[in-house]
Amino acid sequence: MxxxxxxxxxxxxxxxxxxxxxxxxxxxxxxxxxxxxxxxxxxxxxxxxxxxxxxxxxxxxxxxxxxxxxxxxxxxxxxxxxxxxxxxxxxxxxxxxxxxxxxxxxxxxxxxxxxxxSLAIEAAQGTPEDQWRTQAESNRQGSGDALPVDLGAKLTIEEQELQQKIRSVYQSRIETGVAREQARKDLPLSTxxxxxxxxxxxxxxxxxxxxxxxxxxxxxxxxxxxxxxxxxxxxxxxxxxxxxxxxxQSMFLTRLDREVIQRLTAHAAAAKSAPPYSNDEFLAAQDPAWVSLNRSRERDECRSKLELLGLLAKS
Missing domain, CATH: 3.30.1360.170 (Gyrase A; domain 2)
Structure with a gap:
């Protein structure tokens, strides 16, 4: 070379x-x-x-x-x-x-x-009162909206008390002579x-x-x-x-997404309509496999992509 x-x-x-x-x-x-x-x-x-x-x-x-x-x-x-x-x-x-x-x-x-x-790092991540979040309804592993601040304040105080208590127990075990590998087992995941x-x-x-x-x-x-x-x-x-x-900042389109766009724009051309198209027009152009489903994440994702592209009116 x-x-x-x-x-x-x-x-x-x-x-x-x-x-x-x-x-x-x-x-x-x-x-x-x-x-x-x-x-x-x-x-x-x-x-x-x-x-x-x-x-x-x-x-x-x-x-x-x-x-x-x-x-x-x-x-x-x-x-x-x-x-x-x-x-x-x-x-x-x-x-x-x-x-x-x-x-x-x-x-x-x-x-x-x-x-x-070594001794566990003497710091645990705390949650500010305005940053507690609800469980997301559509995503089992994600967060939703912020909880009310007054409730968040209560949760933050409880969190601080819990962290202080567990740290005190850990420190007491160390001072008593408990092995570090065993004394640590109840430390919170916020450590x-x-x-x-x-x-x-x-x-x-x-x-x-x-x-x-x-x-x-x-x-x-x-x-x-x-x-x-x-x-x-x-x-x-x-x-x-x-x-x-x-x-x-890119977007991935599946085959189904592409075919929905093709049907949607073909129908719009025949009807001489212009984007953004309505949700009814989107549903008429949706993939046949989605029609019988009351809920479809794939359909929702497709709708979000088309909204981002300006092809659908935002719901």
Missing amino acids: SQETSTPESRQSAIERLALVNELRWQKFSVLDDGFVCLVDVMGDDSSVVQAARVSYGDGTKKVSDDRTLIRYLLRHRHTTPLEMAEIKFLVRVPMDCWRQWVRHRTANINEYSTRY YTEAYWKIDLHNLLHFLALRMDSHAQLEIRNYATAIGEKIVAPLFPMVWEAFLDYRM
């Missing part, structure tokens, strides 16, 4: 890159009430992705605009290997309930703070833990696509957003731009 030719421009770019990394490294970006994410180390940049894709070319032979075009092509067509050539290592401080979701992404290297070797988390750029973007999504739990969404906007975006600006355009 040919190597990049050192030029004044490339040397200046390397100096600026090093300054950026040093500025970000170990900077703690706050999340929730006592959590954070911070950059420990990074290997690679946008040009690393480009170089991996153009394995038979040196880096210095292409224009920046061409690099951007290639990166956008890779993200648009979901190529993975070039993005795996870059890696980022983080230090994160996160409540254990969020961490349980986090480690479901098994494509990272992790080393976590151990409450067998903070810390971990080093190293992951390649492709799998990091997959993590961010899922955890920045509006369907993700708000708390882990805050962590993912901080990682993406505060760390990934400045380190990989071209990749981040393409990621937003083709993953986070």
